[in-house]
Amino acid sequence: MHSLPLFLDPSSVRCVVVGGGEVATRKLRTLLDAGVNCRVVARVLHHELAQLVEEHSLDCERRPFRADDLEHVNLVIAATDDKEANLEIHRLAIEAGVWINAVDDLDHSSAIFPSIINRDPVTVAISTAGHSPTLARRLRARVETILSSGLGRLALYMGERRSGVGKALSDPRSRRDFWDSVLDGPIPDLVEAGRIREADEVLEDSMRGIRGSSRRGLVSLVGAGPGDPDLLTLKALECLQRADVVYYDNLISDQVLDRIRRDAKRVYVGKRRGVEGTIQQVINEMLVHDALAGLRVVRLKGGDPLIFGRGGEELEALKSADIEFEVVPGITAASGSAAIAGVPLTHRDVAHSVRFITAQVSAMSSDIDWEALVGERQTLVVYMGLSELAVVTQKLFEHGMDELTPVAVVSRASYHDQKVVTGTLSNIVGRVESNDVSGPATIIVGRVVALSRSPSKDS
Ligand SMILES: C[S@@+](CC[C@H](N)C(=O)[O-])C[C@H]1O[C@@H](n2cnc3c(N)ncnc32)[C@H](O)[C@@H]1O
Structure with missing residues (x-):
């Protein structure tokens, strides 16, 4: 991380x-808007600054900066128009262990001001670590649009009732569920x-x-889509944010895993090359066990959970355990790959x-109706077929x-190293x-591949 976000109690900041x-x-x-204690040292005062000093009865000395100005403060803003003077303030501040913000000089700042969205007591701070104030401004504008103006009032309402709810619901998970249900219900609108x-x-x-209920x-x-977290549905994201435990396998990208609630337990149950995975029966039992313990369980699967994902077997196990x-649902590989290509x-x-067919070895047995697959005016999408490509093309021929x-082969669709290779049978x-x-x-496989929009990407 380039910056450590840390929210300070303004009354403890002396600047x-x-x-x-x-x-x-x-x-x-x-600083004054946030309630920070400030003093000013300046040779000349801009009229607005003079006004602020007067309005807030600030201690203000009209003279050059001196080393002893850093005594009894924990933050200094170096905002003179003299670069040398700002550098000297920086040197002395670092020596004295005082946080410094040198205006327009990232290299000589140990603290920088983020872009702020204020819905007091809710504060959203955005930083690009000084790399792009424009980007920070854009992000701020985007976030502004999704935060209602009454958010602060809602936070205060919930804060005031927190200890009462805490006493009534001693189990932390029940409490979390309760507050989630509050936010999903009519209370936010009523409070606002x-x-x-x-x-x-x-x-x-x-x-x-x-x-009254246990x-x-x-x-x-939950379907995680082909890999890019932007292709998760809003509902999938919500599930990841509420989960107590998430079971996932190796089709799930790290970026998608990053969207899981921080303190949810994550359990890897996939198969990696040469490593035996957790067998399906055991996964089914783990899901049932956790649900019976009252947990919110997410079974996260690549693409869509009910397409070549053994989701059906898990559903049966859940149904029979009541x-x-x-x-x-998630974006299945066929849709993700077609979109990329x-x-x-x-x-x-x-x-x-x-x-949609799978080319897994078991599926290569004689009961595949190859004749039905070679029909005119249809598209064939083959999952798990890379290592069987020669057999599949031979059988179709x-x-x-x-x-x-x-024919198009789309690998790692939606990942940064995605590839589309086209050719013929x-x-x-x-x-x-x-x-x-x-x-x-x-x-x-099919004539639609000839309509591919990006022949330049293909080989
Ligand atoms: C076990 S199946 C799971 C399919 C998944 N449930 C779905 O709906 O996409 C795994 C196969 O999905 C396809 N697949 C999954 N993610 C993909 C991606 N990002 N790009 C291309 N194919 C992918 C590949 O054919 C892979 O062998």
């Missing part, structure tokens, strides 16, 4: 602002509208409801249907597919070999 110009005025105003008595009535009712676990079977569950999976002229049928194996393609990869 001296050195300089009397416009920039010093801006910084002083920010100033209808506090009604909000309190709803709060009391909900508390009675929770006390906590029931819930298993959410566990409450929900399924949160710019291939429409259906097209009114060339493909009226699309089939033997069952009558034209050797010139276009007869030459795709060679092209994939010479392009050093790694998994996971999805194969798309």
Whole structure:
């Protein structure tokens, strides 16, 4: 991390602002608005700064900076228009262990001012560690739009009722669930509208409801999409933020794992090359066990949980143990890969249907109806097919597919090193070999591939 965000109690900050110009005025105003104790040392005062000094009855000395100005302060703002003087303040501040913000000089600042969104007592601070104030400003504008103006009032309301709820609900998980349900219900709107008595009535009712019921676990079977966290659904994100425990496997990217609530337990249950994974039966039992213990369990699966993900077996186990569950769909690899390659999976002229198949060894047995797969005007999407590419293309050819049928292999769709290799049924194996393609990869077969939007990316 380039910066450590740390929220300080303003009454414990004692600051001296050195300089009397416009920039010093801006910084002083920010500090005073937050309730920081400030003094000013400046040879000349900008009229607005003089006004602030008067309004807040600040101690202000009209003279150059002296080393003893750093006594009894823990923050100094070096805002003179003399670079040498600012450097000297920096040297002395570091020596004295005082935080310094040197205006427009990152290299000589041990503390910088973030971009702030103020919904007191809620404060959102954004920093790019000084790399791009413009980016920070843009982010701030974006976040502003999603935070209601009554957020501060809601935070105060919840804060004031926290100890009462704490006494009534001693179990921390029940408490967390309770506050989550408060935020999902009518209370935020009532509080923001100033209808506090009604909000309190709803709060009391909900508390009675929770006390009267034992906590029931819930298993959410969540699709994580192909890898890019921006392709998670809002509902998936919400599940990750509320989970007590998350079971995941190796199709889940680190960036998606980063979206899990910090103190949720994470359990890896996948298979890695050469390493035996947790067997399905054991996973089913773990899900049931945690749900019976009243936990919010997330079973996180790559793509969509019900497409070649063994989600069906987990659902059966949950049903037979009478566990409450929900399924949160995700963007499956076929859609993710088609989007990356710019291939429409259906097209009114060339493909009226699309089939998803898996090329796992067990699926290569004779009960695959290859003839049905080579039909005209359809798109075939093959999952888990990279290592079986030669067999799949050979079988399709033997069952009558034209050797010139276009084929795309999309590897690591939505990752930064995603790759699209295109060719035909007869030459795709060679092209994939010479392009050093790694998994996971999805194969798309059919005339739609010729409509791919980015031939320049292909080989
Ligand atoms: C066990 S299946 C899981 C499929 C998943 N449930 C879905 O809906 O996408 C794994 C296969 O999904 C495909 N796959 C998963 N993530 C992918 C990605 N980012 N790019 C391309 N293919 C991917 C590959 O064919 C891989 O072998």
